[in-house]
Every structure is written in C-alpha cells, then in structure tokens.
Amino acid sequence: MTTIYATLGVQPNATLDEIKRAYRRATMKWHPDRNLGREAEAYAAFQEIREAYAILSDAEQRRVYDEVFAQEMQRWQAERDAQEAQEREAQRERERVAQEHYEKMVAIAMRFADEGRNRDVLFGVLLGRDCDAELAARIADSVWALQEARRNTVAATDTPDSEATIQPDEATLPQRHSSAFESFWQGLFGLRQ
Incomplete structure (x- = not known):
C-alpha cells in the first residue's frame, strides 16, 4: 500500500x-x-x-x-x-475429513481381509469406495501384510507338540514378524524404522 x-x-x-x-x-x-x-x-x-x-x-x-x-x-x-484464521480452520477441517476417510478405508480393508480376501480384492474394494488409487494401494498392501503376519503367528502357535520340538532359527523368526510389522506400518503411515 x-x-x-x-x-x-x-x-x-x-x-x-x-x-x-x-x-x-x-x-x-x-x-x-x-x-x-x-x-x-x-x-x-x-x-x-x-x-x-x-x-x-x-x-x-x-x-x-x-x-x-x-x-x-x-x-x-x-x-x-x-x-488467515479462516484458512487455518479450513485446512484443519480438510485434514480431519481426510483422516476420517483414511480410517474408514482401513476399517473396510480390515473387514474384507478378515473375511479372507486377498490383496487385489482389498485394493478393488477400496477403489470402489472412492479411495485414491495410491492410498488404496498403500492400505491394501499394509492390511494384507498385517493379515499375513497374523496368519504366520497363528500357524506358528498352532503347531502340534511333535513339531513343537523343532525350534525355528531364532534369528529368522523375529525378522519375519518385524518385516511384516514394518511393512504394515510403512504402508499405513509411510514410516521406516
């Protein structure tokens, strides 16, 4: 001025x-x-x-x-x-809506994964629910990795006593779970350890 x-x-x-x-x-x-x-x-x-x-x-x-x-x-x-305050409030509202949408998409993917659906089905379901393709892929990958880690954990604990005497290599077991867990978190939040 x-x-x-x-x-x-x-x-x-x-x-x-x-x-x-x-x-x-x-x-x-x-x-x-x-x-x-x-x-x-x-x-x-x-x-x-x-x-x-x-x-x-x-x-x-x-x-x-x-x-x-x-x-x-x-x-x-x-x-x-x-x-500026109005713009900040609008930005917070956009972030809140995006977070709610994200949480809803994760919940949907978890529900379908719990039903035994594979990663591609999870991805397709998310796309059908107006989920961005990149976000749908990340969520589908993460939820699928989580389901795989759960299945591996259940399979390891459900072994009969005769197989229980066979001890897995301790170095590989934590890595397998750590890898699945890391894959899940990386897919959900884009974080690496």
Whole structure:
C-alpha cells in the first residue's frame, strides 16, 4: 500500500523542511514539461505529488491522515488475521475429513481381509469406495501384510507338540514378524524404522 509519504519519498516522521525539499525534488522530476513523450504519466505523478504535499504540509490534515491511515492499517491487519484464521480452520477441517476417510478405508480393508480376501480384492474394494488409487494401494498392501503376519503367528502357535520340538532359527523368526510389522506400518503411515 503506497502512502503519501512514499509518494514524496520521505519517512512518516519527516520534518516540514524535509517534506518541502522532497516536494521540490519530486516536482522537478515529474513536471510534465520535463518528461516529453511521457506527459500523461508525468501529469498523473505530478498531481499525486501536489496532493501529498498539500496534506503533509498542513499539520491538521497530516494528523488526520496519520490517524485514518493507522485505523485502516489496523482494520486491514484484522481482516488479514481473520482470513488467515479462516484458512487455518479450513485446512484443519480438510485434514480431519481426510483422516476420517483414511480410517474408514482401513476399517473396510480390515473387514474384507478378515473375511479372507486377498490383496487385489482389498485394493478393488477400496477403489470402489472412492479411495485414491495410491492410498488404496498403500492400505491394501499394509492390511494384507498385517493379515499375513497374523496368519504366520497363528500357524506358528498352532503347531502340534511333535513339531513343537523343532525350534525355528531364532534369528529368522523375529525378522519375519518385524518385516511384516514394518511393512504394515510403512504402508499405513509411510514410516521406516
């Protein structure tokens, strides 16, 4: 926002002498007779300079201008702050809706996975529920990895006693569960350990 101080090229705390000097400099620069070929532009600038000087050279008009300008700046700042707050609230609402949609898609995928459906079915179901393809793929991969990890855990605990004496390699068992778990979390949240 250009102020009349900027029009004359002075600071808001300029003295009357500084304003007079700036006025003379500006009128010399923008006088239409000195700007051949740019008379219209020079005339407009010259008029702005004269109006700015008329206000700033009169103490009462300058005081009124400063008060009105300060009030307008406060109003503008309040409007800007309100708009930013409104934008932040709208962003929070979009994030909340996206989170609810995500949780709903995960719940749907878990339900179908619990019914024994494979990864491709999970993916297709999610696509059919207006889920973004990239998100549907991530959820389907993660839920399928979780189901596989659950099946492997159940299979390992359901072995008969005669097979229970065969001890799995301890180094591979935690890795298999860790890998499935890591795959699940990475797919859901995009996190790596």
